[in-house]
Amino acid sequence: MVPEAPSTRALKGPGRLRSSSGVGWDGDDMGRAVMAYSGSDNSKGTQTMAASNDLHGQMPLMRILGFGGLVPFYALSIAVLFSQDANLRNLAFVGLSVYAVAILAFLGAVHWGFAMTAPDLSADLRKKLLVFGVLPALVGCSLFFLPGGYRLLGLALAYGAVFVFDSTHYQSLGLPQDWLRLRSQLTTGAVLALVGPGSLAIA
Incomplete structure (x- = not known):
């Protein structure tokens, strides 16, 4: 039995x-x-x-705001490249550096928002987002103390690094392909605005 x-x-x-x-x-x-x-x-x-x-559904507004955010990049970059006034060039160079650091810090802070609100994330990914979220601000502030053009070129590399991180994890965060495409366009625009004055300052 x-x-x-x-x-x-x-x-x-x-x-x-x-x-x-x-x-x-x-x-x-x-x-x-x-x-x-x-x-x-x-x-x-x-x-x-x-x-x-x-x-x-919010992508049209995001495009307007995102491309609008490139306007200061190019206004300051053009002033650095073409202004005949040395004082204005120096002021524009500092302004471009400050704005680039501010936007870089913003891009990092977005990852804290993802970590706190995105559903179905693993604990490891949440930790990674929280840690990575503070790095752009720290890197940007450190690069600000580099001399002249090296500062802007370093910031351009930092923008590229943030984009690589985002392109690696955007699917895990449930973000649409349109978001990544917009990020690519905005990153390219910011990098080009930084590389021109940065290269000129080093030459």
């Missing part, structure tokens, strides 16, 4: 079990439990998809 498992024992009636705590489960109960469990996973996926769709 085979001994009965200690956790459950059969009850009268097909397909019905009783747990060791005395709670009865039939096939319908178990089916509902499985559906509830799988439904929680589906709800997370639905939330991720809804967030991605909402962000996709």
Whole structure:
């Protein structure tokens, strides 16, 4: 005679079990439990998809704001490259450096927002986002003390590094392809605005 498992024992009636705590489960109960469990996973996926769709709907505004943010880059860069006034060139160079550091810090801070609000992230990825989020500000402030053109070229490299990080993780964050395309365009624009004056200052 085979001994009965200690956790459950059969009850009268097909397909019905009783747990060791005395709670009865039939096939319908178990089916509902499985559906509830799988439904929680589906709800997370639905939330991720809804967030991605909402962000996709905000892309026109993001493009306006993003490309608008390039205006100071190019206004200051043009002043450095073409102004005949030495004082204005120096002022524009400092202004370009300060603005580039500020935007670099902003790009890092965005990752804290991702870490705190994006659903379904692993603990390791959240930690990575939090740590990476402070690095651009620290790097930017450090680069600010480099002499002349090396400062701007270093900032250009930092912008590229942030983009590489974002392009590696954007799918895990549930971000749409349009977001990455916009990031690519804005990063390219900022880098070009920094490389010109930076190269001229070194030459």
